[in-house]
Amino acid sequence: MNIDKEYELPFPVSEVFTAWVSSETAIPPASRMNIEPVPGGCYELFIDGPDGGASNRGRFHLVQPNDRLVYTWEWNGDGEVTVIDVTFQSDGPQTRLRLSHRGFLSKDRAKMHDAGWDSYIQGLTDHIRRQR
Template identity: 30%
Template sequence: MNTQNPVTGTDDLVITRTFSAPRSRVFAAFADKSRFIRWWGPPGVSVDEAIWTATPGDDFRVVMRGQEGTYILVGRFIAVEPDHRLVFSWAWETDGVPGHESEVTLTFDDNGPQTRMTLVHSGLPDTDAVEKHTEGWAGCLDRLTAFLDT
């Protein structure tokens, strides 16, 4: 689902997924570097290097490799509420320079023995970016599902 953000006038990407795992485990898959690097990225993409400590104010950098080349994601952790919410900025780095910055908010809620996660990726510059990130996030979350099922 995509929505127009009335405050920023930009497109927001909203995805809700339910995982067959407790909330603490789903949150840890994002917050713990050793878990994160095992599933992160859409199919065919692997993490080559990651600076990833989910602490408010800490910068992160994730270097990924896929068939079409290397992708570098950079940002800063804004809010970390263990097992409940994770907020971070998001920018693709090209030639050592971060591009357009957007923001990702993940919320984790109990849904019986499962976890319902809502992802809001706000501040994307246009509809094309929303479409590309929708595809990328879908692939990442499919891999997260497989990771949690093992």
């Protein structure tokens, strides 16, 4: 199962890319992040809660600043390692973002992540607005 999405964000590519790879961009429900945007570097997202928490861990395979990112994604050590491929394209003062998330083992997992991406992009947009 795969997810393919496209978004228009009202910010230049450099702002969108920088926010995407910043450890400071913890979009709820994430409480903190650890991002090292270099090939082989980590991508870690943490959700802290009263019952413990959850985490995502992955590794960057490709980092082309202001252009493209490819990294893995494994939710809470569940063994299902998927691949995220994001391209950032300038569209005047906006960014056209194309996202591919591949390798889900079930439709339910893909559906959950599909909705999660829409929520994340809204949170990313709000975060960038607050940073301006």
